Amino acid sequence: MIKNYLLVAFRNLWRHRAFSLINILGLTVGLTAFFLIFLYVRFELSYDSFNTKADRIYRVVADIKTPTETLNSGGPAWAVGAFIKKEFPDEVEAAVRTDENSFLFRRGDVKYQEEHSLLADSDFFKVFDFKLIHGDPATCLREPMSVVLTESAAKKYFGSENPMGKTLIMTSDNFNTQVTGVMKDMPENSQIKADVIVSMTTRTSRARRLDSAWGNYGNRTFILLKPGINYKSFQNRLPAFLDKYDGGEMKSSQMFPTLFLEPLRWVYLYSTRDDSKTGHITNVYTFTIVALFILLIACFNFVNLTTARAAERAREVGIRKVVGAVKTQLSRQFIGESVVLCLIAFILALALTSALLPSFNNLSGKVISHTIFTHPQYILVLLAVALGVGILAGIYPALVLSSFKPVETLKGRFSTGTHGVFLRRGLVVVQFTISIGLIIGTIIVYSQMMYMRNADLGFNKTQxxxxxxxxxxxxxxxxxxxxxxxxxxxxxxxxxxxxxxxxxxxxxxxxxxxxxxxxxxxxxxxxxxxxxxxxxxxxxxxxxxxxxxxxxxxxxxxxxxxxxxxxxxxxxxxxxxxxxxxxxxxxxxxxxxxxxxxxxxxxxxxxxxxxxxxxxxxxxxxxxxxxxxxxxxxxxxxxxxxxxxxxxxxxxxxxxxxxxQYRAEDRFGKLFLDFAILAIFISCLGLLGLASYSTLQRTKEIGIRKVLGASVRGIVGLLSKEFVLLVGVAFVVATPVAWYLMNRWLQDFAYKVSIAWWVFAAAGLTALVIALLTVSFQAIRAALANPVQSLRTE
Structure with missing residues (x-):
């Protein structure tokens, strides 16, 4: 039975190659876009997840109230990291301060200005799971002038030699540092990034008052709480800790800090302190919604294109029913065809994703994945999505086709009903609502970027x-x-x-x-x-x-x-x-x-x-x-x-x-534009399907109109009028929604463009032109057809 289903499915797909190609193309593009966005979103959500103790690691931050303002600092005073473990031995397992720097390192004639250098306390490898290849994680950052190199940095200075115990000259003061550890290159999804880590005692041994500096801010401090400690309850004990050590200085300087704990996994996407936020949860939400929309559009296209072919398969259904096929068998047949088509699209989507991944990495500004096989479980997710789309998208056409009455279909009298017409039109409205919304969003994003690049900055930055x-x-x-x-x-x-x-x-x-x-x-x-x-x-x-x-x-x-x-x-x-x-x-x-x-x-x-x-x-x-x-x-x-x-x-x-400074917004805009184009492209495929269906249904009407003297222009206008109305409805729905969402997006900018009326007009006109160009292909072909052949269709 299954073999017969598959045989019939492939024969049917081959017989209607044009429709099959459009369907497979739409699904392939939809699945590819979905998979790329899925990889991006998973990567953004995975920041610092490699740390096995991430649920117990917190960044200590401070709100500093002065008579003039409240400063939101990304770190506490230097002394906090030095004292907090001593003050709370039962709660704090480890504490580490980090400070980003740029150090010059030399070995003979080999010299590099290491822009990504990091000063760190000795508990660094106790708190974070950066893997050491050589060295003792407990002691490698304990002594002054100790440095830990990444594999890449070690190769720059020492080639294939073992660098352990060897000397590097640091800074123009010619400090001799000793390599005490070599670690694997830091993961891409780490908010802490460095090629060289220098022991914090290298600084504190020369600036001895730094460990007791309660009014000096500038480092980032992380603590590892012991298992079972509630961080909010612990946070409530920090005001007394500050008052004990810093109460007098706070009053004299009129600077009153309040300490807070930010969960490590929370910092990258949510924190805005000291410009430390390099990710944005809004972008994650935006692209997740875009991915689902593109997938829905692809699914809608399948429904439209399959029901558009219902008329061609009506007699096939009638014959099958006459020879004994029951409704469930016909439903399984048509759902099976849908699944087969989706599996073909799945295989093509994997190949296309693999080919596009390097370009997507460049566009996103980070290596979200080296290959699609880096995480094999993600491929299973895409397979599940493809099967789900095949089953869900095939249910409605299967129910429509399997419900045809054999006597009527064999006589050529059949109809998919007004419910089907409303559904198909509704799907096109939804598709173009999404597309118009994305066009509006793209115009506003690029308008804001152009405004920021061309605004009067108050100084001359050229040359x-x-x-x-x-x-x-x-x-x-x-x-x-x-x-x-x-x-x-x-x-x-x-x-x-x-x-x-x-x-x-x-x-x-x-x-x-x-x-x-x-x-x-x-x-x-x-x-x-x-x-x-x-x-x-x-x-x-x-x-x-x-x-x-x-x-x-x-x-x-x-x-x-x-x-x-x-x-x-x-x-x-x-x-x-x-x-x-x-x-x-x-x-x-x-x-x-x-x-x-x-x-x-x-x-x-x-x-x-x-x-x-x-x-x-x-x-x-x-x-x-x-x-x-x-x-x-x-x-x-x-x-x-x-x-x-x-x-x-x-x-x-x-x-x-x-x-x-605008790289993140540039990348967001480019990604937004690319996925908007894909959504519009897939929507056009759906519109093409509905145009084909409508033209097929009105073949005899078109023939009669031509016999009675209707012009090609009149017939094209007749067939296009319905779609212009659908795009108009989509425009009415999309405009207020897009205005609200983009207005929210602009709130992140202190200086921003106003959303002008022409943005919506341009988006609506663009969608209308695209729709008309798509529909006109079928409409012109129908208008130019021989009316005699059209009248013989029934």
């Missing part, structure tokens, strides 16, 4: 080449050498550039009441040439000047946001007011117009700017674009090798660097 000297003692000699190069228009030095990190500084600023108000201000260390080079606008007071000797120690410039923060109505009112910040005191001499020193997702925060040569390590050279650029870069590199030959030369352009 700025930035070189990080990493604080090398020869940086001033290098900076001065660049001013002599003919193609370098200007040179400046600073500790920060827009789009990069900048420290927060405990500050006291004289407010509008004359009081010294405490605040944590973002801080830029700059030289005299920085503000003019970046074309920042001074709107009150003056810029730094070499004509005023006190500017190097007793002058500060603030931005407009800081002016408002301290209660002043006008920028000029803050000029001459006192400041006290990080051991420097003096007067505010100027106000710079607000500029975006972070992405447009964030509001512009209060900023202070000071002259501080020791804090300036980034050299910015304004260079010409065009054919002179390679020559200019070569000249700059020559000066670098002359002054800092022990360091590798590297640079970046500020405009590209600033735009990196």
């Amino acid at each position: 700025k080449l930035v070189i990080d000297t990493e604080g090398d003692p020869a940086r001033m000699a290098f900076r001065n050498a660049l001013t002599t190069l003919p193609n370098v228009r200007s040179v400046s030095m600073a500790g920060s550039v827009p789009g990069g990190d900048n420290p927060g500084a405990y500050s006291q600023i004289q407010n509008v009441k004359g009081e010294m108000q405490i605040a944590n201000l973002d801080l830029y260390f700059v030289d005299f040439d920085y503000i003019p080079q970046y074309q920042m606008k001074i709107i009150a007071g003056r810029a730094f000047s070499r004509d005023f000797g006190s500017d190097t120690t007793q002058a500060m410039i603030v931005n407009e946001a800081a002016v408002k923060d301290f209660g002043y109505r006008s920028p000029k009112d803050i000029i001459g007011r006192k400041f006290d910040q990080w051991g420097r005191s003096g007067m505010i001499i100027g106000v710079v117009k607000d500029f975006h020193f972070h992405s447009l997702q964030e509001v512009i925060k209060p900023l202070s700017i000071r002259i501080e040569p020791d804090g300036c390590y980034l050299v910015t050279a304004e260079v010409p674009s065009g054919p002179q650029l390679p020559e200019t870069i070569a000249a700059i590199e020559k000066e670098w090798k002359k002054d800092m030959p022990h360091r590798p030369f590297s640079y970046y352009f500020l405009d590209e660097y600033f735009d990196r």
Whole structure:
């Protein structure tokens, strides 16, 4: 029986090759898109899951309340990690502080600026399950000057040699470090990433007060709670812990921290502290819904295309019933054909997914999977989905076809009923509702991205080449050498550039009441040439000047946001007011117009700017674009090798660097666009099926109209009118839903576009044109058909 079902199924698929191809193509594309999104979503949800103790690992974070604001810090004070295990031995099994750094390492002529370096306490390998190949996890990070290398880093410096016990020179101070461990490269789905791990005692042995610094923030601290400890109950005991050790300093500094615990698995997708969030749960939800929609559209297409062929198979059903076939047998036959078709699509989807996976990895910006066989169980999920689609999508056509009455079908009198018509139209409305919604979403996403890239940032980011000297003692000699190069228009030095990190500084600023108000201000260390080079606008007071000797120690410039923060109505009112910040005191001499020193997702925060040569390590050279650029870069590199030959030369352009902040949104937009195109493509296949069905049902009517003088244009308009109405209904449904969802998405941006009416009009018009182009193929073919042949169809 099964053999007969399969034989009939393949014969039927081959006999109607065009319909079968469209059906298989739609299902293949739908399953491929679903599988790729499934792999992406599973990868995003898997972050830090390799840690076997992940359910007991928590990140310690702090809300720091000052008289001016509440700061949401991604880590507590440095002393918290040093004291918390001692204070709570029955609750805390281990604690580890981590601090991201960039260190220069050398071995002979081999030198690398390790941008992904990490300082970590000795409990690092006790808390996290990063696998050591060589070394003792309990002791490898205990002593000062100990380093653990990843396999990749070990090969860079030592090739095939065993690096254990060997020496690497770290930083320009020529510290000799010893390799005490080699670990496997960190997994892609880890929020902690490093190529080199340096023992935290390397820092604390030189900065001995760091372990008792209760007002110094900047590290990330993780704790491993003992089994059975409720983290919320433990969290409630932390205020007393802070008060015990930090109560006096909190009152004197007027900074009152509150500690919270964030579950490790929660941090990547949900936390927004200190810009540590690199994932976004909204994106996961969005792509999950898109995957389900694409799968539904593919399923709907199957129903439409199969019922469109019902008329062709009606006599087959009648004959089968006459010779004794019962309804259940016919249902099994048609559901079996559906499953066979889905299994073919499943095999093709596997092949297509495998071929597209490298491109998808590039598009998503991470290796979500090396091959489709990395997780074989995921293939079983896709198989289950394909079988489910085959069964569910085949049920309705099977019920329709198996319910035909043999006498009527053999006489050519049959109908699928008004319920079937409404269902098919309803499915097309749903498909185009989704498609129009995705078109609206795509337009808004790209409008927001264009707005962020083209908005007035308050500074000039073009033709700025930035070189990080990493604080090398020869940086001033290098900076001065660049001013002599003919193609370098200007040179400046600073500790920060827009789009990069900048420290927060405990500050006291004289407010509008004359009081010294405490605040944590973002801080830029700059030289005299920085503000003019970046074309920042001074709107009150003056810029730094070499004509005023006190500017190097007793002058500060603030931005407009800081002016408002301290209660002043006008920028000029803050000029001459006192400041006290990080051991420097003096007067505010100027106000710079607000500029975006972070992405447009964030509001512009209060900023202070000071002259501080020791804090300036980034050299910015304004260079010409065009054919002179390679020559200019070569000249700059020559000066670098002359002054800092022990360091590798590297640079970046500020405009590209600033735009990196939008990489996640860029990738989201590209993925959104690609899947929107797939959804529209599959919807068009469904529309083609409904057009074929409608044309088939009205074959005789079209013949009569042509005999009576109807034009081709009139017949095409007649056949297209129904589909224009369906797209119109879809547009009415999609518009408010898309507006609501995209308005919610835009809430993540501090500076955003407004959703204009033309976005919806453009989306509706695009969908209408696509629908008409799809339908016109069948409509024109029917209108051009010989009316004699059309009248003979019945």
